[in-house]
Amino acid sequence: MNQPIARLRCLRSVELRTQASVESTDFYSEVWGLRVVEQGTDGAWLRGTGEHHHALQLTQAERNGLGRITFAVATPAEVDEAARRLELRGVPIVSGPGPVDDLGGGYGVSLVDPEGRVVELLADALAVPKLGREDAVPVGVTHVVLNTVDIDAAVTFYCDVLGMRVSDWSEHQMAFLRCNTDHHSIAFNQAEWTSVNHVAYEMPTVDHFMRGIGRLRQHGTVPLWGPGKHGPGDNTFSYFADPAGLVCEYTSGIAQVDEDRWLCKVWRRVPELSDLWGTAGPPSEQVRDHMAGIPDPGAFERFDLGRAS
Structure with a gap:
């Protein structure tokens, strides 16, 4: 019997592909309560009060959709082992295993599920100081x-x-x-x-x-x-x-x-x-x-x- 490829620790972040990245960035930062970590012409990264570098990534696209879902795993060695097990199972890998060329960094591997969703397993990503919880904003x-x-x-x-x-x-x-x-x-x-x-x-x-x-x-x-x-x-x-x-x-x-x-x-x-x-x-x-x-x-x-x- 095949074992799971890794032990997922938590859901770290979600990338959304959006037709309105600029307007949505304004909404999530000015109304929803997240804070912009970085913003460019093609999208933005926003954080909550927790320690993850970002919770939401917005990417400008022709139509709305899911970019990727990122889960935390403990170590780069677990990422490498996950990639090995994915190959044995014949699950498509679209990036990694290796250093992630993305804001927040880390060491990861990205797989594709049977319906085309990209799932990233990430270790050693940047952490940021937690923020105070006085305001009514998301963790x-x-x-x-x-x-x-x-x-x-x-x-x-x-x-x-x-x-x-x-x-x-x-x-x-x-x-x-x-x-x-x-x-x-x-x-x-x-x-x-x-x-x-x-x-x-x-x-x-x-x-x-x-x-x-x-x-x-x-x-x-x-x-x-x-x-x-x-x-x-x-x-x-x-x-x-x-x-x-x-x-x-x-x-x-x-x-x-x-x-x-x-x-x-x-x-x-x-x-x-x-x-x-x-x-x-x-x-x-x-x-x-x-x-x-x-x-x-x-x-x-x-x-x-x-x-x-």
Whole structure:
């Protein structure tokens, strides 16, 4: 039996390809609460209050999509071993293993999953001093929800190859996967096409979460859905659209998993479990349309790879 290629420590950052990188950079820095680390003609890197060099990378593109998802691993030796195991499994590698030629540095390898998403495993990336938590701003990115055309195949790949574990299911519509004690850092949503559904940012407390929503309202930005509290994950939620139409979420209080005691369960898809508080109501057609995104060929197009059969 093949072992997972590495032990993922945490979700470090997400790269989004966006039709509106300048406007989105302004939104995420001036309204959302992230801070610009560096900005160029083709995009920007933004950080939260945590120690990761950046949480979000925005890259100008012809259409919206997912650039890559970056997970932290412990050492360069683990990156090299991951690359060796990827080759044995026949999983496409698009860069590395080796030093990363990107802002933030580090030593990494980037693979392509069966639906064309680029996943980077990164060690020895630059760390930055943590910032104070007085302001209602995100610590960093905490999870990404991905639309998939085959939820069973997606879950199998991320568990068998990347070593993630399923925390819960929402019937056979959503699967929540973890790599550490957080209930989920990746979730898959069964959909008509492959795309990014939304990116979630951790607020330290419910108070920070609500004050962040208040700041957005003061800037004339109201939630697409929320505030509320999910059943799976037990986390608060409030979803917004950025200037390109991509969905971003404030969240707090994610459930913590005790590996020895946690029992994965299947949640019913009913309004009272999607929102335990009963404050948000069911998601509207508008939020569903934003979360559906547009079909994203990902690495199959950008790196001229043949599609997986």
